[in-house]
Amino acid sequence: MAAAGVPLRTLQEWMGPRDITTTQRYADYAPSEHEGEMVEAAFARRPALATEPPRNVGHLHLLG
Numbered sequence: 001m002a003a004a005g006v007p008l009r010t011l012q013e014w015m016g017p018r019d020i021t022t023t024q025r026y027a028d029y030a031p032s033e034h035e036g037e038m039v040e041a042a043f044a045r046r047p048a049l050a051t052e053p054p055r056n057v058g059h060l061h062l063l064g
Contacts (some may be wrong), residue, residue, distance in 0.1 A: 002027040 001011055012023040015020065 003030065 001014075002008065002039060008020065008023050011027065015023055015026070019032055026058055
């Protein structure tokens with residue numbers, strides 16, 4: 001985000017550290033291609049199987 005031009009103060013607010021030096025410490029970090037692939041794989045959505053029950057279905061009934 002810092003490399004894309006987002007101000008450090010904005011990054012500090014998003015990340016949450018009280019001290020700007022903590023934000024500055026991580027501002028130069030850029031993941032390697034391998035790390036980027038690992039993050040993508042970890043957060044990739046997998047298609048739901050037909051045998052799986054629906055997720056996050058509560059007892060909400062819509063009146064129509």
